[in-house]
Amino acid sequence: MKQPCGSRWALVVGLVAATAALAGPYTWVGDPDNDATGPSSYEIYGIGYRFENNRLDIGVRTSFPEAGLSGNDSYGYTHFGPGDLYINVGGTVAGGNGTKYGLGVTGHSGAKTIDPWETSHHPWPAVSEGWLYQNATFSTGTNESYAYAGLGGSPYDGGNDPAGHGNNLYTYIANYGSAVGYQGPVSYSSVSGHDWDYEIYASVSLDDLGLHPGDVWEIGWAMECGNDGVLTHGTAPVPEPATLCLLALGVVPLLRRRRRRDGAPETSTTVTPPGG
Numbered sequence: 001m002k003q004p005c006g007s008r009w010a011l012v013v014g015l016v017a018a019t020a021a022l023a024g025p026y027t028w029v030g031d032p033d034n035d036a037t038g039p040s041s042y043e044i045y046g047i048g049y050r051f052e053n054n055r056l057d058i059g060v061r062t063s064f065p066e067a068g069l070s071g072n073d074s075y076g077y078t079h080f081g082p083g084d085l086y087i088n089v090g091g092t093v094a095g096g097n098g099t100k101y102g103l104g105v106t107g108h109s110g111a112k113t114i115d116p117w118e119t120s121h122h123p124w125p126a127v128s129e130g131w132l133y134q135n136a137t138f139s140t141g142t143n144e145s146y147a148y149a150g151l152g153g154s155p156y157d158g159g160n161d162p163a164g165h166g167n168n169l170y171t172y173i174a175n176y177g178s179a180v181g182y183q184g185p186v187s188y189s190s191v192s193g194h195d196w197d198y199e200i201y202a203s204v205s206l207d208d209l210g211l212h213p214g215d216v217w218e219i220g221w222a223m224e225c226g227n228d229g230v231l232t233h234g235t236a237p238v239p240e241p242a243t244l245c246l247l248a249l250g251v252v253p254l255l256r257r258r259r260r261r262d263g264a265p266e267t268s269t270t271v272t273p274p275g276g
Contacts, residue, residue, distance in 0.1 A: 026050045026059055029232040033195060036228035041069060045196040047230040049219060051237050056211065056219075058085060058103075060200040060230065064223045066106065066188040071225075080225040082106060082188070083171035084127065085202060086138060088218040089211050092233050093170075098216070101209060102136035102173035103202055104129045105186050105221075112172040112224055113139055122174035130186050132208055135177030138170035141226025169222035169229035180208050206236075213238040 026048035036042040041063050048059035068081040084102045091098020109126035111119040118139050127133065187201040200221070211217055215236045222229030 024050065026057070028059075028061075029230070031228070031230040038071065038227050041065070041197075042223065042225070042227040043196070044221070044228045044230045045194075047219060047221060047232055049232070049234075051206075054206050055203045056087075056206060056209065056217070057201070057203045058087075058219055060085075060221045061194070061196040061198075062200070062221075062223075062228075063195075063197040064228075065198060068224070080223055080227075081108070081112060081172075082200075083141075083169075083222050083224055084138070084173045085200075086136075086170040086218075086220040086231075087204065087209065088233075089209050090216055092216070092218045093220075093231065098218070099134065099210070100136050100138075101180070101204075102127070102133045102138065102176060103183065103186070103204060104131050104133070104173065105188065105200060105202070108172065112174075113141070118174065124174055125176065127173045127176075128182075130183055130202070132180040132183050132204060133173055133176035133178070134180050136173050137175040139172045139174045139224070141169055141171045141222060141224060169226040169231075170220060171222050171224050171226055181205075183208070211236050 027050060028046050028048040030046040031044045033040075033043055033045055036044070043063045045061040045063075048061075050057045064082060066082055068079055070077065070079045072078075082105055084105050087101040087103060088098040089101065104127040107127065107129045109124065111122070111124045113119065122137060122139065183202065183204050187199075189199055189201075190197060191199050206212075213236050216233065217236055218231065218233035220229060220231035
């Protein structure tokens with residue numbers, strides 16, 4: 001009995017989907033649960049990632065709420081919000097290279113900090129939740145030099161951290177070169193039964209990132225104040241030969257059947273072994 005053409009191609013789609021599913025669950029990179037400045041509500045517990053369906057999926061575990069928190073920083077009493085996701089293609093923060101992208105975790109416009117250096121050096125254009133921005137410049141938070149810590153110095157957010165925390169973390173997108181496009185909604189959900197209270201999930205197109213197999217990547221997240229942050233990097237996976245064979249085994253016979261149905265002549269190739 002002949003199979004309808006639609007069911008043949010449904011099988012191809014199924015093979016592709018099954019192949020993508022081999023990516024499996026998230027890979028999680030933990031962050032110490034006692035390294036945040038301030039109470040546990042500023043703690044980050046880890047960042048996760050997976051490559052699936054030609055996308056980079058990113059997750060963050062934290063106790064910092066989407067609505068933000070209020071408290072004292074180097075510049076006085078203020079309200080801190082959640083930061084945006086940092087993504088680097090082809091480099092790292094430590095290496096000072098690569099193309100920096102930002103993904104809006106929440107929508108915002110205008111300066112997101114009262115730090116005078118940050119407000120005067122960045123234009124702070126509008127950022128939308130779920131949008132990807134190329135050549136992004138990030139605010140680095142206000143937790144750079146806490147004068148009340150008794151370590152001397154004055155409030156400063158230029159990069160050298162006299163408090164020794166080394167937390168010059170990327171927080172909010174403060175500028176960008178171009179808006180690449182909408183990537184889908186960002187989920188910021190409360191959870192129970194864990195040390196952390198919230199999980200953030202987002203997904204980005206590899207094509208929009210220009211991220212290819214074997215390329216170096218880096219991702220990170222921190223809340224506005226930079227009281228804690230998480231960063232990890234790796235190399236984009238290269239498809240396994242077995243995966244490519246699986247696709248070939250399913251697709252090639254279907255293409256041959258379609259050629260017969262359409263009346264195209266069959267072609268055959270004879271492979272002669274060495275010395276034959």
